[in-house]
Each structure stands twice: as C-alpha cells, then as structure tokens.
Amino acid sequence: MSQKSFRDALNDALHLEMARDPSVIVLGEDVSGGAGGTSGQREASGGIFGVTKGLLPKFGEHRVIDTPISESAIVGAAGGAALAGLRPVAELMFADFVGVSMDQIFNQMAKFRYMFGGRMRCPAVVRLAMGAGMNMGAQHSQTIYPFLTAVPGLKVAVPSNAHDAKGLLIQAIRDDDPVMFFEHKALYPRKCEVPDEAYTIPFGEASLVREGGDVTVVAIGRMVVFAEKAVDAVAADGIRCDLIDPRTTSPLDEETILESLEASGRLVVIDESNPRCSVAADIAALAASKGFHSLKAPVVQVTAPHSPVPFARELERAYVPGPARIEAAIREVVK
Amino acid sequence: MKTIRDFEERLHVEIATGEIPGFTHLYAGQEAVAVGVCTHLDDSDYIVSTHRGHGHCIAKGCDVTGMMLEIYGRRDGLCRGKGGSMHIADAERGMLGANAIVGGGPPIAVGAAIACRNRGDGRVSVAFGGDGSSNQGTVFEAMNMAVVLKVPAIFVFEDNGYGEHTGAGYAVGSKDIAGRARGFGMPALKCDGSDFFSVYEAAGELIDRARRGEGPSALEATITRFYGHFEGDPQLYRAKDEVKRQRETLDCLKKFRERVATEKVIPPATFEEIDAEVLATIDAAVVAAKSAAPPSESDVATDVYVSY
Numbered sequence: 001m002s003q004k005s006f007r008d009a010l011n012d013a014l015h016l017e018m019a020r021d022p023s024v025i026v027l028g029e030d031v032s033g034g035a036g037g038t039s040g041q042r043e044a045s046g047g048i049f050g051v052t053k054g055l056l057p058k059f060g061e062h063r064v065i066d067t068p069i070s071e072s073a074i075v076g077a078a079g080g081a082a083l084a085g086l087r088p089v090a091e092l093m094f095a096d097f098v099g100v101s102m103d104q105i106f107n108q109m110a111k112f113r114y115m116f117g118g119r120m121r122c123p124a125v126v127r128l129a130m131g132a133g134m135n136m137g138a139q140h141s142q143t144i145y146p147f148l149t150a151v152p153g154l155k156v157a158v159p160s161n162a163h164d165a166k167g168l169l170i171q172a173i174r175d176d177d178p179v180m181f182f183e184h185k186a187l188y189p190r191k192c193e194v195p196d197e198a199y200t201i202p203f204g205e206a207s208l209v210r211e212g213g214d215v216t217v218v219a220i221g222r223m224v225v226f227a228e229k230a231v232d233a234v235a236a237d238g239i240r241c242d243l244i245d246p247r248t249t250s251p252l253d254e255e256t257i258l259e260s261l262e263a264s265g266r267l268v269v270i271d272e273s274n275p276r277c278s279v280a281a282d283i284a285a286l287a288a289s290k291g292f293h294s295l296k297a298p299v300v301q302v303t304a305p306h307s308p309v310p311f312a313r314e315l316e317r318a319y320v321p322g323p324a325r326i327e328a329a330i331r332e333v334v335k
Numbered sequence: 336m337k338t339i340r341d342f343e344e345r346l347h348v349e350i351a352t353g354e355i356p357g358f359t360h361l362y363a364g365q366e367a368v369a370v371g372v373c374t375h376l377d378d379s380d381y382i383v384s385t386h387r388g389h390g391h392c393i394a395k396g397c398d399v400t401g402m403m404l405e406i407y408g409r410r411d412g413l414c415r416g417k418g419g420s421m422h423i424a425d426a427e428r429g430m431l432g433a434n435a436i437v438g439g440g441p442p443i444a445v446g447a448a449i450a451c452r453n454r455g456d457g458r459v460s461v462a463f464g465g466d467g468s469s470n471q472g473t474v475f476e477a478m479n480m481a482v483v484l485k486v487p488a489i490f491v492f493e494d495n496g497y498g499e500h501t502g503a504g505y506a507v508g509s510k511d512i513a514g515r516a517r518g519f520g521m522p523a524l525k526c527d528g529s530d531f532f533s534v535y536e537a538a539g540e541l542i543d544r545a546r547r548g549e550g551p552s553a554l555e556a557t558i559t560r561f562y563g564h565f566e567g568d569p570q571l572y573r574a575k576d577e578v579k580r581q582r583e584t585l586d587c588l589k590k591f592r593e594r595v596a597t598e599k600v601i602p603p604a605t606f607e608e609i610d611a612e613v614l615a616t617i618d619a620a621v622v623a624a625k626s627a628a629p630p631s632e633s634d635v636a637t638d639v640y641v642s643y
Contacts, residue, residue, distance in 0.1 A: 073474045076476075080446025080449075104472070153639050
C-alpha cells in the first residue's frame with residue numbers, strides 16, 4: 001500500500017494487466033508518442049496525461065499501438081480486435097471525441113453481443129478523459145457519460161479516486177462487455193492509498209463515502225470530491241449525510257441509493273453533466289418511481305447549466321457545480 | 336456461387352409473400368466476388384461484411400439453414416433471431432458480422448487484422464464494402480491505419496454501380512476506387528467481378544501478400560446487382576432493360592460455366608448434380624425456416640447486460 005495519484009493508479013492497472021494477460025493491448029493517439037519524430041525518443045509522451053507511460057518499452061509496439069488521429073478507426077479496431085480474441089484498451093484522449101467515433105461505439109461494439117445472438121463477446125475498454133476545470137473550452141471539457149449510460153450493451157465506469165480507478169480499470173479489462181471508462185482530468189494528480197497488487201472492484205457496487213442518515217447525497221466522478229467538502233461542512237451544523245459514489249453509472253447500484261433514501265427521505269444528486277437526460281435526472285426518476293414513499297422533500301439535482309462548457313475562468317467556475325452549491329442544496333433539502 | 340444465387344433468388348420470391356420481416360438486400364449478380372475472395376480463406380481468417388451480406392456469409396461457410404432461420408427471425412437462427420438479414424455473424428467461421436452501417440466494417444476488420452498480426456500465424460482479415468462505402472470517412476481512416484500498422488487487411492470494394500439509389504458515376508468523385516486505396520499507400524488491383532477467375536487470381540495475390548506479412552491492400556471489383564438496393568426498391572434510377580442486359584452479359588455463373596465447359600474442367604453432369612443439390616438445400620432451409628419456432632418474448636433482454 002502506498003500513496004498514488006489517480007494517474008499512477010491507472011498506469012499501475014495497465015502494467016499489471018498487460019503483464020498478466022498477453023491478449024491485453026493498448027491503442028490510441030500518442031499512447032507512447034514519438035513515432036516518426038526527429039528526436040529519436042520513441043516514448044515521447046506516454047499518453048497526453050501520462051497514463052500509458054512505460055508500457056511501450058516493456059510490452060513493445062505490437063501491444064502498445066500509436067495510432068493516427070482517427071477516432072473511428074481506433075474504436076472500431078478495438079471492437080474488431082476484441083471480437084478476434086484480444087482485450088484492447090483504447091484511449092480516446094478527450095471524451096468529447098466520441099463525437100467522431102460514435103458509430104463504432106453505439107452501433108458496433110455496444111451491439112455485437114446482442115445482435116449476434118450472444119455468440120460473440122466484445123471485451124474492449126475505451127478510456128475517455130473528461131471534465132471541466134482546466135479552461136479547455138466547449139469541445140475538450142464535457143462529461144458525456146449520460147449519452148453512453150443510455151446505450152444498452154455498454155458498461156460505464158466513472159471513478160472518483162485513485163483506489164477505485166485502479167480496481168475499476170482492472171475489472172473493465174477483465175470484463176467481457178465493452179466498458180466506457182471515464183477519467184476526470186482534474187483527478188489525475190489526486191492521491192490516496194492504493195494497494196500495489198492487482199484487485200478488482202465489481203461494477204454496480206456503490207461506495208458509501210460518508211455515513212449519516214439525514215440526507216442521501218449521490219455524487220459522480222469529481223463531484224464526489226466536492227460533495228465530501230459540502231457534507232463535512234454541513235456536519236458541523238449537525239446535518240449528517242450518506243454520501244454515495246455509484247462508481248459505475250451502468251450498471252447502477254439502485255439498491256444502495258434506495259436503502260439510504262428509505263432511512264433519510266431526502267435526496268440530493270450531483271452530476272457535472274448538463275441537466276437534461278443526465279444521470280442526476282435518472283437517479284431522481286429512480287427516487288420518484290421506486291422510492292416515492294420514502295421521500296419527505298422534493299429531490300434536488302445539482303448539475304451544470306444547460307449550456308456548453310465556457311472558456312473564461314469566471315464562466316467555467318460558474319458552470320461547474322462546486323462545494324458551495326452542493327452545500328446550499330443539502331441545506332435546502334432539510335429545510 | 337450457385338448456392339448464393341439460389342438463396343437470393345428464392346428469398347426474392349419468399350419476401351414477396353410478406354412472411355419475412357424487415358429489410359433485405361440481395362447479393363445476386365455479385366457472387367463471383369464473395370466466392371473468388373473467400374475461396375482463399377479458411378475458418379481462422381476473418382471477414383466483415385455489409386448490409387448486402389448473404390453472399391459473403393455463404394462463401395465463408397456459414398450454415399445456409401441457420402442463415403435462413405435468422406432471416407425469418409427464428410429462435411434457432413445463427414443469431415437467435417436477434418440479428419436478422421443485416422447482422423448475420425458466425426464466430427466459428429470467422430465471420431465477424433454483416434453490418435447495416437455503410438463503412439462500419441473496415442475499422443473492425445483492421446482490429447481483427449491487428450489480432451492476426453500479433454499472433455503472427457499468417458491469418459488475414461478481409462473487409463467487404465461497396466462503391467458507397469468507398470466514400471465514407473471511416474473507410475479512409477481504416478485504410479490509413481492499416482497501412483501505418485502494416486496489418487494483414489484486405490479491403491474489397493464491390494462497385495455494383497449504385498450506392499442505394501444514386502449512381503457510383505455521380506457519387507464516387509474520383510471514379511477510381513483502387514486509385515483512392517493506392518493514395519493511402521497500399522497496392523490495389525482491379526478485377527472483373529463477373530468473372531470468378533479474374534477475382535480469384537487478383538484476390539489470391541493480395542491475400543498471399545498479406546499472409547507473408549507484407550501488409551494491407553485493396554481490390555476493386557466491377558460488378559452489377561440483379562435486384563434493387565433492397566427488396567421492394569422500384570429501381571426508378573435504372574434504365575428499363577439494364578438488368579435484363581446485365582443478366583445476359585454479366586452473369587458470373589453463366590460465364591463460369593461456359594469457361595469450364597470450353598476447357599473441359601468440369602463435365603456438364605457434375606453441374607447438374609450441383610444444381611440439384613443446391614436446390615434441395617435451399618428448399619430444405621426454407622421449409623425449416625417456415626416451420627421453425629420464433630424466439631420467446633422472454634429473450635428480449637437476454638445477451639445484454641441489464642441493470643434496469
């Protein structure tokens with residue numbers, strides 16, 4: 001056990017799985033970088049966020065594949081390689097780039113198993129760096145996991161800390177279904193205790209980050225970090241919250257949310273995505289349909305506004321739900 | 336080739352009865368391409384196909400009855416009634432799926448080719464597509480990536496003259512699909528898609544090359560389809576006597592038969608035996624499909640992860 005960053009925990013997971021299973025390959029833009037450059041330095045990048053560092057020298061060019069900037073071909077090749085017996089981990093760099101690869105995600109890999117009558121599996125992972133907070137503007141900052149959560153055939157993981165990131169990525173690689181693995185860019189440097197060995201975290205099992213009982217707070221991805229601050233702040237005033245991190249949005253651990261809601265009767269959901277058809281809206285609908293009799297107050301959703309992600313620091317700060325908004329929402333729901 | 340022709344001609348008749356659900360695209364007229372290519376492949380090689388995929392499936396060895404059951408939407412079809420005509424697949428035959436998205440297949444074929452390359456066992460991966468798919472960006476991406484990664488992928492373009500209801504002469508800007516492939520840095524050959532031997536020889540050269548580890552290539556086959564884009568297509572874009580003329584001059588079965596008769600390779604009696612055998616096979620497949628059990632409603636949400 002040692003303190004590791006989210007980035008290093010993911011890197012660890014890739015190293016361990018590639019060493020364990022020769023069918024695991026990594027492909028994407030600049031996953032090692034340097035190919036065709038003039039410096040002669042072959043691993044010039046190790047992934048734009050450094051997640052795939054050190055893989056090329058260890059596992060070679062057939063398993064660590066630098067691709068052209070061709071997202072459809074990257075995701076499509078991952079799907080085809082998975083059908084042909086490999087376990088590819090494709091990196092899409094920015095989650096926003098699903099736009100140019102969407103057909104291969106939702107028409108192809110998501111549907112193979114079903115469309116082919118269960119006689120083929122597609123064990124591919126697509127890693128997507130997401131999220132606002134770095135002033136990268138409207139096309140490099142979105143948290144588009146709600147789109148993909150809506151697609152049958154895909155599993156969707158959205159880890160909030162380094163420990164979970166490692167366990168969920170190893171699970172994703174070993175899983176026989178295609179997994180969309182969302183990594184919030186602002187989380188990459190954040191550290192926590194991470195075991196050195198390989199371990200898996202099952203999909204569909206939420207983590208109870210704080211135990212309270214007065215309010216059920218559900219947060220996703222980076223929002224868990226902000227929700228922790230808010231939950232700790234209201235605790236000083238005697239408002240005790242269950243803070244639930246679903247960790248995967250598909251499958252979703254409904255049971256943990258509904259059990260907590262049954263005791264608290266009050267629900268706040270925090271999602272960095274836009275509000276319409278978001279995971280927040282989905283969990284609010286869950287409360288309305290399966291937890292209605294527990295509810296003592298209207299469900300409060302804390303989301304980004306219905307706007308693209310803005311560029312300027314002031315605007316982006318206003319866009320991302322922060323600890324203050326979450327705290328206000330918790331206070332509102334107990335009024 | 337005869338099995339594909341009879342399969343498709345019979346479907347043309349059966350679809351008219353209304354018994355077959357959905358949308359069907361017939362391959363009749365193009366048989367020599369699927370067979371000319373797939374004769375070089377075995378079960379451990381991969382293909383990806385298109386919405387017009389029955390011919391590729393049969394040429395790759397998919398069970399004809401299993402296919403017919405699938406097209407009828409039956410429980411025991413190759414995809415348990417969940418795929419249909421446009422999504423027939425068979426893992427045991429290396430058939431990675433017909434594909435209802437034009438241009439959807441080539442990136443998948445590149446992935447299978449990466450698996451072949453990494454295993455180093457001389458297997459290859461073939462992506463079938465049409466003139467229409469040659470205009471899709473996904474196909475450009477796949478061709479470029481195949482060249483960059485030097486994987487054993489062969490891109491076969493069947494130019495049947497029409498992308499849906501629009502002429503290839505209009506929609507293919509360069510009028511030269513093989514030339515486009517060469518532009519990506521791979522060798523490309525052209526062949527007469529109505530002549531089995533022309534396809535067979537060209538495909539053989541490219542597939543052997545890929546097996547030797549020399550990388551991807553493309554094959555452009557000029558051909559025609561004897562039916563519409565889909566069954567029920569009134570084909571208002573085609574001259575009245577076009578298909579009639581093409582059936583007379585571009586029928587790959589007739590051409591094959593004439594050549595092997597002239598060169599006395601196969602005696603006429605053998606042809607008659609094959610014809611009778613094929614007829615019986617297709618007939619049995621249709622009879623089986625008509626009486627086969629439909630899927631059970633409870634199967635609607637199996638073969639997929641369900642959390643709701």
